[in-house]
Amino acid sequence: MKKEKTLSPVFSNLAKAATKQQRYEEAGLFSQLAEQMYVEVPKKGNLDSLKDSMIKDIDIHYPEIRKAAQAVGDRGALRAVTWGEKVTKIHKSLIARYASKGDAIMDGNEIFICEACGFIAIAPSPPNRCPICKVDSSRFSKVK
Amino acid sequence: MYASRNGNLCTKDCLCLFVCPTGATDTEDGQIDKSRCLDGCRLCVDACPSHAIYLVFEKYPEPAPKDPEVTTALMNLCEAKFGEEDTSLSIAEYTENSIEARIARALQRSTRILAEDCAREGGYMTPDCKPTKELLAQFPDSQAARKLLELLR
Numbered sequence: 001m002k003k004e005k006t007l008s009p010v011f012s013n014l015a016k017a018a019t020k021q022q023r024y025e026e027a028g029l030f031s032q033l034a035e036q037m038y039v040e041v042p043k044k045g046n047l048d049s050l051k052d053s054m055i056k057d058i059d060i061h062y063p064e065i066r067k068a069a070q071a072v073g074d075r076g077a078l079r080a081v082t083w084g085e086k087v088t089k090i091h092k093s094l095i096a097r098y099a100s101k102g103d104a105i106m107d108g109n110e111i112f113i114c115e116a117c118g119f120i121a122i123a124p125s126p127p128n129r130c131p132i133c134k135v136d137s138s139r140f141s142k143v144k
Numbered sequence: 145m146y147a148s149r150n151g152n153l154c155t156k157d158c159l160c161l162f163v164c165p166t167g168a169t170d171t172e173d174g175q176i177d178k179s180r181c182l183d184g185c186r187l188c189v190d191a192c193p194s195h196a197i198y199l200v201f202e203k204y205p206e207p208a209p210k211d212p213e214v215t216t217a218l219m220n221l222c223e224a225k226f227g228e229e230d231t232s233l234s235i236a237e238y239t240e241n242s243i244e245a246r247i248a249r250a251l252q253r254s255t256r257i258l259a260e261d262c263a264r265e266g267g268y269m270t271p272d273c274k275p276t277k278e279l280l281a282q283f284p285d286s287q288a289a290r291k292l293l294e295l296l297r
């Protein structure tokens with residue numbers, strides 16, 4: 001039995017998969033489930049606690065997945081680890097950079113996010129190719 | 145089998161419109177009308193100069209089961225990522241600094257993508273695979289879950 005709070009991403013991912021297969025009715029229902037499972041915890045977090053959790057991901061979770069995936073030769077899982085670990089490190093350094101430089105990191109810049117792997121770019125325009133997963137700039141969207 | 149178009153690759157208004165025997169490729173919403181597709185005859189797939197059309201099965205064979213340890217490790221991370229998403233969201237909501245809020249929104253969306261990747265590789269890859277159906281069956285009270293099980297049968 002899965003813990004319910006992990007299920008929103010499971011269902012939102014299935015909504016994306018259903019869309020790619022042109023199963024729009026299913027996609028809508030999976031999105032509905034993803035919304036329903038999103039039980040918001042009313043708490044006040046901060047960027048420092050977020051960073052601590054990311055450090056734990058980098059130190060514990062990613063190595064654990066890598067070990068298990070290598071043992072059975074699961075290349076899909078290894079791909080997810082390779083991309084996810086890099087993106088998590090970028091999250092962590094973004095928080096550190098914001099802590100030291102403050103709002104100035106946004107001077108003349110926008111925030112772009114790669115819809116394929118999650119890479120975040122703070123720059124005047126999106127990169128031509130995602131440095132992590134190599135998709136072209138059309139997969140980037142601006143965060144407002 | 146039916147044809148499906150990747151709108152990001154399609155350069156519009158060309159070969160598939162002229163080779164499709166049923167007109168399934170010519171629609172106002174840019175997607176191929178799968179109800180008119182002749183079991184993926186693939187004329188459009190071969191004609192498309194942009195490799196924008198692909199074929200999809202109605203039913204997929206069950207993918208090889210995932211190793212339970214890989215799945216557990218991935219779903220543990222999925223849970224951690226979901227916690228981070230939640231924290232990011234609360235920062236975006238509570239902070240009075242609009243730049244911090246924007247960074248938090250970016251982190252939230254990016255973290256969701258990472259969590260989804262864990263779920264996909266953790267075995268919930270396709271809508272009709274066994275782990276997905278077993279999961280849906282755990283929510284007998286949800287109308288959406290019941291309807292999905294019916295559609296995916």
Ligand code: SF4
Pocket residue numbers: 146147163164165166167168169176180181182183184185186187188189
């Ligand atoms: S596969 Fe054949 S019938 Fe289906 S959309 Fe393409 S050309 Fe038309």
Ligand code: SF4
Pocket residue numbers: 149153154155156157158159160161191192193194195196197
């Ligand atoms: S042939 Fe390919 S590029 Fe041309 S309109 Fe059809 S899908 Fe688009």
